[in-house]
Amino acid sequence: GESVGLHLPTLSVQEGDNSIINCAYSNSASDYFIWYKQESGKGPQFIIDIRSNMDKRQGQRVTVLLNKTVKHLSLQIAATQPGDSAVYFCAENGSGTYKYIFGTGTRLKVLA
Amino acid sequence: GAGVSQSPSNKVTEKGKDVELRCDPISGHTALYWYRQSLGQGLEFLIYFQGNSAPDKSGLPSDRFSAERTGGSVSTLTIQRTQQEDSAVYFCASSLGVGNSPLHFGNGTRLTVT
Numbered sequence: 001g002e003s004v005g006l007h008l009p010t011l012s013v014q015e016g017d018n019s020i021i022n023c024a025y026s027n028s029a030s031d032y033f034i035w036y037k038q039e040s041g042k043g044p045q046f047i048i049d050i051r052s053n054m055d056k057r058q059g060q061r062v063t064v065l066l067n068k069t070v071k072h073l074s075l076q077i078a079a080t081q082p083g084d085s086a087v088y089f090c091a092e093n094g095s096g097t098y099k100y101i102f103g104t105g106t107r108l109k110v111l112a
Numbered sequence: 113g114a115g116v117s118q119s120p121s122n123k124v125t126e127k128g129k130d131v132e133l134r135c136d137p138i139s140g141h142t143a144l145y146w147y148r149q150s151l152g153q154g155l156e157f158l159i160y161f162q163g164n165s166a167p168d169k170s171g172l173p174s175d176r177f178s179a180e181r182t183g184g185s186v187s188t189l190t191i192q193r194t195q196q197e198d199s200a201v202y203f204c205a206s207s208l209g210v211g212n213s214p215l216h217f218g219n220g221t222r223l224t225v226t
Contacts, residue, residue, distance in 0.1 A: 044203070
Protein backbone atom coordinates (compact mmCIF):
# COMPACT_ATOMS: atom_id res chain seq x y z
CA GLY A 1 0.00 0.00 0.00
CA GLU A 2 0.97 3.62 -0.21
CA SER A 3 2.65 5.10 2.80
CA VAL A 4 4.53 8.04 4.15
CA GLY A 5 7.39 7.29 6.48
CA LEU A 6 10.06 9.04 8.47
CA HIS A 7 13.70 7.93 8.64
CA LEU A 8 14.46 9.14 12.17
CA PRO A 9 11.98 8.76 14.98
CA THR A 10 14.01 11.02 17.33
CA LEU A 11 16.38 13.84 16.48
CA SER A 12 18.42 15.73 19.08
CA VAL A 13 20.11 18.99 18.13
CA GLN A 14 21.96 21.71 19.97
CA GLU A 15 20.21 25.03 20.34
CA GLY A 16 21.31 27.31 17.53
CA ASP A 17 22.17 24.50 15.15
CA ASN A 18 20.17 23.69 12.04
CA SER A 19 17.80 20.73 12.05
CA ILE A 20 16.90 18.49 9.16
CA ILE A 21 13.91 16.18 9.39
CA ASN A 22 13.41 13.68 6.59
CA CYS A 23 10.42 11.93 5.11
CA ALA A 24 10.03 9.34 2.37
CA TYR A 25 6.85 8.87 0.42
CA SER A 26 5.88 6.02 -1.84
CA ASN A 27 2.97 7.34 -3.90
CA SER A 28 4.38 8.81 -7.09
CA ALA A 29 0.96 10.33 -7.79
CA SER A 30 1.15 12.56 -4.71
CA ASP A 31 1.57 16.16 -5.71
CA TYR A 32 1.07 18.10 -2.51
CA PHE A 33 3.05 17.81 0.70
CA ILE A 34 2.72 19.41 4.10
CA TRP A 35 4.80 19.58 7.24
CA TYR A 36 3.10 19.79 10.62
CA LYS A 37 4.43 20.47 14.10
CA GLN A 38 2.71 18.90 17.08
CA GLU A 39 3.50 20.04 20.58
CA SER A 40 2.50 18.01 23.60
CA GLY A 41 -1.22 18.23 24.27
CA LYS A 42 -1.98 20.17 21.10
CA GLY A 43 -3.18 19.45 17.61
CA PRO A 44 -0.89 19.38 14.57
CA GLN A 45 0.04 22.89 13.48
CA PHE A 46 0.60 23.70 9.82
CA ILE A 47 4.20 24.78 9.15
CA ILE A 48 4.75 24.84 5.43
CA ASP A 49 3.56 23.14 2.28
CA ILE A 50 4.94 22.48 -1.19
CA ARG A 51 3.47 21.42 -4.49
CA SER A 52 5.14 18.97 -6.81
CA ASN A 53 5.95 21.63 -9.38
CA MET A 54 8.45 23.08 -6.90
CA ASP A 55 11.71 21.73 -5.47
CA LYS A 56 12.11 24.16 -2.64
CA ARG A 57 10.03 26.53 -0.61
CA GLN A 58 11.10 28.80 2.19
CA GLY A 59 9.25 30.20 5.15
CA GLN A 60 10.34 31.89 8.32
CA ARG A 61 13.36 29.86 9.51
CA VAL A 62 12.02 26.80 7.71
CA THR A 63 12.72 25.38 4.28
CA VAL A 64 11.06 22.40 2.65
CA LEU A 65 12.88 20.48 -0.06
CA LEU A 66 11.20 18.05 -2.41
CA ASN A 67 13.09 15.48 -4.44
CA LYS A 68 10.58 13.75 -6.67
CA THR A 69 13.22 11.51 -8.24
CA VAL A 70 13.80 9.65 -4.98
CA LYS A 71 10.44 10.54 -3.43
CA HIS A 72 11.98 12.37 -0.53
CA LEU A 73 10.85 15.35 1.47
CA SER A 74 12.80 17.24 4.09
CA LEU A 75 12.19 20.04 6.54
CA GLN A 76 15.08 22.27 7.48
CA ILE A 77 14.85 24.46 10.55
CA ALA A 78 17.46 27.17 10.85
CA ALA A 79 18.92 28.20 14.22
CA THR A 80 16.85 25.69 16.15
CA GLN A 81 15.28 27.07 19.31
CA PRO A 82 13.88 25.37 22.43
CA GLY A 83 10.39 26.23 21.21
CA ASP A 84 10.98 24.05 18.17
CA SER A 85 10.94 20.94 20.35
CA ALA A 86 7.95 18.94 19.16
CA VAL A 87 6.93 16.04 16.94
CA TYR A 88 7.03 16.82 13.23
CA PHE A 89 4.81 15.03 10.70
CA CYS A 90 4.92 15.02 6.97
CA ALA A 91 1.76 14.43 4.98
CA GLU A 92 1.04 13.76 1.32
CA ASN A 93 -2.00 14.27 -0.85
CA GLY A 94 -2.75 13.24 -4.39
CA SER A 95 -4.28 15.56 -6.96
CA GLY A 96 -8.03 15.34 -7.01
CA THR A 97 -8.19 13.38 -3.78
CA TYR A 98 -9.12 14.49 -0.31
CA LYS A 99 -7.27 11.91 1.71
CA TYR A 100 -4.02 12.84 3.37
CA ILE A 101 -1.52 10.24 4.47
CA PHE A 102 0.45 11.10 7.59
CA GLY A 103 3.70 9.68 8.84
CA THR A 104 4.09 8.63 12.45
CA GLY A 105 6.32 11.62 13.19
CA THR A 106 9.84 12.54 14.24
CA ARG A 107 10.46 13.92 17.70
CA LEU A 108 12.82 16.88 17.69
CA LYS A 109 14.64 17.57 20.96
CA VAL A 110 16.54 20.82 21.30
CA LEU A 111 19.43 20.64 23.74
CA ALA A 112 20.40 23.78 25.64
CA GLY B 113 -9.43 34.54 12.88
CA ALA B 114 -10.66 31.69 15.05
CA GLY B 115 -9.25 28.25 14.46
CA VAL B 116 -10.88 24.85 14.70
CA SER B 117 -12.56 24.46 18.06
CA GLN B 118 -13.20 21.13 19.74
CA SER B 119 -15.08 20.27 22.90
CA PRO B 120 -14.69 18.90 25.42
CA SER B 121 -10.90 18.99 25.65
CA ASN B 122 -10.96 15.98 27.94
CA LYS B 123 -13.56 13.31 28.51
CA VAL B 124 -13.43 10.42 30.94
CA THR B 125 -16.21 7.89 30.60
CA GLU B 126 -17.05 4.44 31.84
CA LYS B 127 -16.95 1.48 29.52
CA GLY B 128 -20.30 0.99 27.86
CA LYS B 129 -21.37 4.65 27.98
CA ASP B 130 -21.99 6.79 24.90
CA VAL B 131 -19.96 9.94 24.21
CA GLU B 132 -20.32 12.89 21.86
CA LEU B 133 -17.41 14.95 20.63
CA ARG B 134 -17.99 18.31 19.00
CA CYS B 135 -16.11 20.21 16.32
CA ASP B 136 -16.53 23.80 15.11
CA PRO B 137 -14.52 24.19 11.90
CA ILE B 138 -13.02 27.38 10.55
CA SER B 139 -15.71 29.55 9.01
CA GLY B 140 -15.88 29.06 5.25
CA HIS B 141 -14.11 25.71 5.27
CA THR B 142 -16.22 23.22 3.36
CA ALA B 143 -14.17 20.12 4.14
CA LEU B 144 -14.15 18.57 7.60
CA TYR B 145 -12.23 15.53 8.81
CA TRP B 146 -12.08 13.45 11.95
CA TYR B 147 -8.88 11.66 12.92
CA ARG B 148 -7.86 9.57 15.88
CA GLN B 149 -4.42 9.43 17.48
CA SER B 150 -3.54 6.71 19.92
CA LEU B 151 -0.59 7.13 22.27
CA GLY B 152 2.64 7.32 20.30
CA GLN B 153 0.89 6.63 17.03
CA GLY B 154 0.18 8.56 13.87
CA LEU B 155 -3.10 10.05 12.75
CA GLU B 156 -5.79 7.55 11.80
CA PHE B 157 -8.43 8.76 9.35
CA LEU B 158 -12.01 8.26 10.52
CA ILE B 159 -14.43 10.23 8.37
CA TYR B 160 -14.58 13.07 5.82
CA PHE B 161 -17.32 15.58 5.00
CA GLN B 162 -17.33 17.84 1.94
CA GLY B 163 -20.18 20.26 1.46
CA ASN B 164 -23.46 18.47 0.87
CA SER B 165 -21.86 15.32 -0.53
CA ALA B 166 -22.22 11.96 1.16
CA PRO B 167 -19.47 11.57 3.76
CA ASP B 168 -16.62 9.10 3.39
CA LYS B 169 -17.05 6.85 6.42
CA SER B 170 -14.48 4.30 5.34
CA GLY B 171 -12.20 4.96 8.31
CA LEU B 172 -14.73 4.39 11.06
CA PRO B 173 -13.47 1.37 13.03
CA SER B 174 -16.87 -0.09 13.91
CA ASP B 175 -20.59 0.57 13.73
CA ARG B 176 -20.38 2.04 17.23
CA PHE B 177 -18.87 5.13 15.62
CA SER B 178 -20.95 7.68 13.74
CA ALA B 179 -20.66 11.32 12.80
CA GLU B 180 -22.89 14.09 11.59
CA ARG B 181 -22.32 17.51 10.17
CA THR B 182 -25.24 19.88 10.49
CA GLY B 183 -25.72 22.82 8.17
CA GLY B 184 -22.34 22.25 6.61
CA SER B 185 -20.60 23.56 9.72
CA VAL B 186 -20.55 21.97 13.18
CA SER B 187 -19.82 18.26 13.39
CA THR B 188 -20.43 15.70 16.11
CA LEU B 189 -18.63 12.39 16.44
CA THR B 190 -20.57 9.87 18.52
CA ILE B 191 -19.16 6.71 20.01
CA GLN B 192 -21.71 4.29 21.41
CA ARG B 193 -21.02 1.66 24.06
CA THR B 194 -17.46 2.85 24.49
CA GLN B 195 -14.66 0.34 24.92
CA GLN B 196 -11.23 0.78 26.46
CA GLU B 197 -9.62 0.54 23.03
CA ASP B 198 -11.50 3.69 22.05
CA SER B 199 -9.24 5.67 24.38
CA ALA B 200 -7.30 8.12 22.22
CA VAL B 201 -7.15 11.76 21.20
CA TYR B 202 -9.76 12.61 18.59
CA PHE B 203 -8.85 15.46 16.26
CA CYS B 204 -11.05 17.43 13.95
CA ALA B 205 -9.59 19.27 10.97
CA SER B 206 -11.04 21.52 8.30
CA SER B 207 -9.86 22.89 4.99
CA LEU B 208 -11.04 25.01 2.11
CA GLY B 209 -11.58 21.76 0.26
CA VAL B 210 -10.50 23.12 -3.09
CA GLY B 211 -7.33 22.08 -4.85
CA ASN B 212 -4.39 21.47 -2.58
CA SER B 213 -5.19 23.12 0.70
CA PRO B 214 -3.76 22.30 4.12
CA LEU B 215 -5.78 20.81 6.92
CA HIS B 216 -6.13 22.96 10.02
CA PHE B 217 -6.49 20.97 13.21
CA GLY B 218 -8.16 21.60 16.51
CA ASN B 219 -6.46 20.73 19.77
CA GLY B 220 -8.38 17.49 20.06
CA THR B 221 -10.52 15.74 22.63
CA ARG B 222 -8.66 13.32 24.86
CA LEU B 223 -11.01 10.41 25.51
CA THR B 224 -10.31 8.01 28.35
CA VAL B 225 -12.53 4.98 28.77
CA THR B 226 -12.23 3.38 32.20
